[in-house]
Amino acid sequence: MEEKHFCRTCKGLRNHKELHTKKLRSEDDDDFFIWFEQYSIIECLGCETISFLKIYGDTEMVDYDEHGSPEYYYDKMIFPPYLSKGRELELQNFIPENIRGIYIETISAFKADLSILTAGGLRAIIEALCNHLKIKNDNLSVRIDLLHKKGHLTLSESKRLHSIRFMGNDALHEIVKPNKDHLFLLLEIINHLLANLFINDKIIKGKVETLIDNYDEFLRLLKTKITVEIVEKKLTLLEVLGKSKKLLSKENILEYE
Template sequence: MTKQNVVTTPCCACDRDTRHDVLANHIESEYEYRVDTHYQIVECRGCGTKSFRKVIAWIEDVYQVEEDEWEVPKDVITYPSVLKGHKAVPDIDRVPSVVAEIYRQSLEAITVQSSILAGIGLRATIEAICNERKVTGRSLEQRIDKLAKAGLVSTIDADRLHAIRFLGNDAAHEIYVSDPNSLLIALRIIENLIVSLYILDGAASGALDTLIKNYTEFETLLSSKLSVATKGDELPLSRILGRDARRFHGYLKSHETQLISNITSGTYTKLSLGKLDSYAGSKEKFQHFVIL
């Protein structure tokens, strides 16, 4: 196949209009009502991605734009479809499979302008996130409120999720067709939620000193500290943890209570209970632990 000409058309990899070489062009004509349909294989001059382009030229409806210039109305369909200017969630493979799949299908519905299905899909994405996070309730309204109460989303974000719930309900029950701009805004809200809950959370835990609220994570950190500590030392918990004690942000006391219980029952064997005494000149007395 030889390159015949150059067209400007959306690129599914560049997410914008770029110049493409036409690698192949097959034309079918309809003469009763003059219409030419071009079936084209095109290649982006920027990234080299190949795609399919269908151009319907309505020759019967040609109109004059200048004294010696005429314009033929055209409908252009590209495959894969392109949502120009939009970048999908990065590292989507790190997101739980159910959430990732319903997000992908919702994005595809928006891209191909299946507005009713897109509205339902965006609402279903919220449902999937609630299921994955084990947030229960008799209705999605209650579950969104619980997301906020659990601190998984802010109050403002919860209000936005309710708006998407309304959009999805209208699509499902009233067969309401949302306008493209509303869907794009709703998509952006869902993507920000996915990135916050799954992408940034995972990245931050490996690169930043994030807060630790879960006792299991506390015990894991404590064990890592003890692996390099001197056996026989008798120290308060804050001294063993060092600067990482700040990561528990009000949870350290409850974790210490659980730790003492586990030591007493014999389920945690890397420490034993020591004296109750002051430390570093403080007036308050702290529980000390002996490193085994």
């Protein structure tokens, strides 16, 4: 294929080869209106991702150059739908079900280039997050501020969520179509938020050292430090913990002891 097509894995225009193609053509009785369709299974020559390409054109789809000569153009669609920029979160199974459902629908709207529904979906994700964290108020602006005050978000993160609220309100109440590049930025804010709240801790758990801030985790750590060699020895808690004491604050050590 001479023309490059978008690869959802490579995230850009790439050379493809046609694996199979079916062409259709028809016209009206007077040959006045003619249409053409082509369906192709294509494979990226870089990563071997398989896609489905639909091309459509007809005699009404024409522009004229400076000399008055006709230049025909075609509509092209790649399936499955994709995000031309940005990313979709992996490990979505870690996200609570009520939030995950809205996130998936929002991503589907974005892939289908439904900008107003996408903006509304991003706003709805914040509402669902507040519901999950039991942040109750009729006003979303107040709920976003409470996310920060109750320690779920930093002040900077809560300010970014207000940007999503502004765009969502404009899209749903004023029917203002959002700028697509702005939507990609807001999607990254949502991705960062959901990853921090629900995904990252589960990924690193048991793989790298993290701060311990609850008694159950403290007990699990303590059990790993008790060995045959220390039985019948008189040791302080800090001596038992050894270097792992860095995982607890002084206040928590006193409380747990």
